[in-house]
Amino acid sequence: xxxxxxxxxxxxxxxxxxxxxxxxxxxxxxxxxxxxxxxxxxxxxxxxxxxxxxxxxxxxxxxxxxxxxxxxxxxxxxxxxxxxxxxxxxxxxxxxxxxxxxxxxxxxxxxxxxxxxxxxxxxxxxxxxxxxxxxxxxxxxxxxxxxxxxxxxxxxxxxxxxxxxxxxxxxxxxxxxxxxxxxxxxxxxxxxxxxxxxxxxxxxxxxxxxxxxxxxxxxxxxxxxxxxxxxxxxxxxxxxxxxxxxxxxxxxxxxxxxxxxxxxxxxxxxxxxxxxxxxxxxxxxxxxxxxxxxxxxxxxxxxxxxxxxxxxxxxxxxxxxxxxxxxxxxxxxxxxxxxxxxxxxxxxxxxxxxxxxxxxxxxxxxxxxxxxxxxxxxxxxxxxxxxxxxxxxxxxxxxxxxxxxxxxxxxxxxxxxxxxxxxxxxxxxxxxxxxxxxxxxxxxxxxxxxxxxxxxxxxxxxxxxxxxxx
Numbered sequence: 001x002x003x004x005x006x007x008x009x010x011x012x013x014x015x016x017x018x019x020x021x022x023x024x025x026x027x028x029x030x031x032x033x034x035x036x037x038x039x040x041x042x043x044x045x046x047x048x049x050x051x052x053x054x055x056x057x058x059x060x061x062x063x064x065x066x067x068x069x070x071x072x073x074x075x076x077x078x079x080x081x082x083x084x085x086x087x088x089x090x091x092x093x094x095x096x097x098x099x100x101x102x103x104x105x106x107x108x109x110x111x112x113x114x115x116x117x118x119x120x121x122x123x124x125x126x127x128x129x130x131x132x133x134x135x136x137x138x139x140x141x142x143x144x145x146x147x148x149x150x151x152x153x154x155x156x157x158x159x160x161x162x163x164x165x166x167x168x169x170x171x172x173x174x175x176x177x178x179x180x181x182x183x184x185x186x187x188x189x190x191x192x193x194x195x196x197x198x199x200x201x202x203x204x205x206x207x208x209x210x211x212x213x214x215x216x217x218x219x220x221x222x223x224x225x226x227x228x229x230x231x232x233x234x235x236x237x238x239x240x241x242x243x244x245x246x247x248x249x250x251x252x253x254x255x256x257x258x259x260x261x262x263x264x265x266x267x268x269x270x271x272x273x274x275x276x277x278x279x280x281x282x283x284x285x286x287x288x289x290x291x292x293x294x295x296x297x298x299x300x301x302x303x304x305x306x307x308x309x310x311x312x313x314x315x316x317x318x319x320x321x322x323x324x325x326x327x328x329x330x331x332x333x334x335x336x337x338x339x340x341x342x343x344x345x346x347x348x349x350x351x352x353x354x355x356x357x358x359x360x361x362x363x364x365x366x367x368x369x370x371x372x373x374x375x376x377x378x379x380x381x382x383x384x385x386x387x388x389x390x391x392x393x394x395x396x397x398x399x400x401x402x403x404x405x406x407x408x409x410x411x412x413x414x415x416x417x418x419x420x421x422x423x424x425x426x427x428x429x430x431x432x433x434x435x436x437x438x439x440x441x442x443x444x445x446x447x448x449x450x451x452x453x454x455x456x457x458x459x460x461x462x463x464x465x466x467x468x469x470x
């Protein structure tokens with residue numbers, strides 16, 4: 001299903017790798033366009049397109065009558081945060097006021113550096129509008145009746161796309177839902193009861209934390225590496241010492257760290273879950289938003305016993321407002337199906353049909369290629385601005401996919417205070433304190449690089465960097 005990269009992107013990616021590995025250093029002059037064209041056997045316009053791509057990523061710059069030069073390398077400037085060491089406490093703080101203040105203020109911001117969805121300009125709005133109209137025509141009842149068995153087109157396409165991450169799902173393996181959070185909530189309701197202990201990464205998306213808290217569950221936040229995800233040894237020790245009912249992990253490009261578990265870690269996690277008979281809810285919202293050449297696998301890829309419940313949606317890649325999600329619950333399918341029936345009866349027929357039909361005929365894959373390129377460019381521009389405008393001791397992650405950057409400021413920094421001053425400048429950020437039930441990450445923040453990169457975004461980051469200096 002995956003198509004080879006365009007030649008200009010192959011050339012651009014090769015040069016980017018040389019910059020990141022310090023073969024090409026900041027200030028080095030690049031070969032002329034004519035030289036690149038001759039060496040690679042491509043046209044002059046293709047060579048020029050490669051350099052334009054690198055310029056859009058903020059890695060090189062053109063100097064009139066001189067040529068192209070390396071202008072930025074994130075490895076040259078930045079250290080990434082270390083593995084988290086979450087606070088262990090019997091009680092949790094109530095930060096719901098902060099969460100709701102944050103959510104209510106988002107609409108007041110002129111530059112949203114916190115929203116974890118792609119900008120509207122990056123989504124195929126006209127094509128989706130057409131798909132909605134076609135859905136009302138295709139459905140025998142125009143979408144007015146209940147969708148009692150889940151949309152067949154959608155489930156068929158989800159099953160087909162599982163080949164991308166090494167899976168082998170069948171249409172009947174899938175239960176459709178109204179978004180990923182609904183899928184996860186069904187899994188939690190089916191598998192845990194009030195007072196049970198569950199495991200999560202730390203920091204982790206606040207929606208997962210507060211869903212668990214609302215259900216009366218005790219959350220154990222475990223050490224998490226910003227590159228490789230949850231620490232396997234910590235997970236192993238916890239499973240051996242504690243009675244754990246279930247585990248929730250965001251395996252690929254997590255929110256907020258952007259970590260992506262390598263295959264060996266995913267295999268190890270699945271083995272641990274099987275050994276201790278602990279279900280794993282895997283949230284794979286961001287797996288399609290990879291910047292490299294291959295989509296990462298899932299924990300579900302290595303699940304032979306059905307202990308992994310894989311949840312996802314199209315909210316982060318295609319249509320946030322359509323609320324189209326799904327879960328492949330493995331051996332827990334009957335339990336999840338009952339919980340869905342008890343709580344929502346059926347899914348929304350029109351939007352599910354529209355997304356299902358959009359996934360056909362390579363439209364989704366063509367959209368994803370463009371979206372991934374835009375997000376990659378944006379993330380590199382964000383890193384460049386953080387390097388230029390933020391305090392020298394700022395640490396920042398460098399995820400290889402997804403929408404999120406996690407920043408760690410000096411120890412005494414207060415990012416809730418920074419949030420308030422940023423909002424006074426109509427700029428929204430996500431304070432790190434939101435991503436834990438414990439009193440920690442107060443000097444951290446999350447930024448979303450899902451925006452269409454432009455001068456307005458750079459100016460906002462420049463202002464934010466100045467505020468972080470204070």
